[in-house]
Amino acid sequence: MCLDIGNSVNAMDVIHQQTKFISAQQKDDVPMQHVKIRCVCLKLVKWNYMHRCLYCSVFFCKTCAEEHFGKTVEQYKAENT
Ligand SMILES: [Zn+2]
Numbered sequence: 001m002c003l004d005i006g007n008s009v010n011a012m013d014v015i016h017q018q019t020k021f022i023s024a025q026q027k028d029d030v031p032m033q034h035v036k037i038r039c040v041c042l043k044l045v046k047w048n049y050m051h052r053c054l055y056c057s058v059f060f061c062k063t064c065a066e067e068h069f070g071k072t073v074e075q076y077k078a079e080n081t
Pocket residue numbers: 002003053054055056057058068
């Protein structure tokens with residue numbers, strides 16, 4: 001299971017914001033490989049460098065994903081290959 005993303009943040013709100021931001025860029029004809037997603041830490045990261053949580057569906061940058069899952073991406077990969 002993943003960890004809470006913070007008391008003041010609601011996962012549903014974050015997903016809503018992230019989805020809205022992606023469709024706004026698509027409307028502006030931003031090519032898919034340049035589409036960015038805003039992480040909960042407010043960093044703007046290209047979508048293919050973001051990690052989507054399997055449980056809460058929120059996108060996280062690498063640093064936040066590691067915090068959110070309670071393990072590093074390397075540990076996760078080692079356990080799932
Ligand atoms: Zn999660």
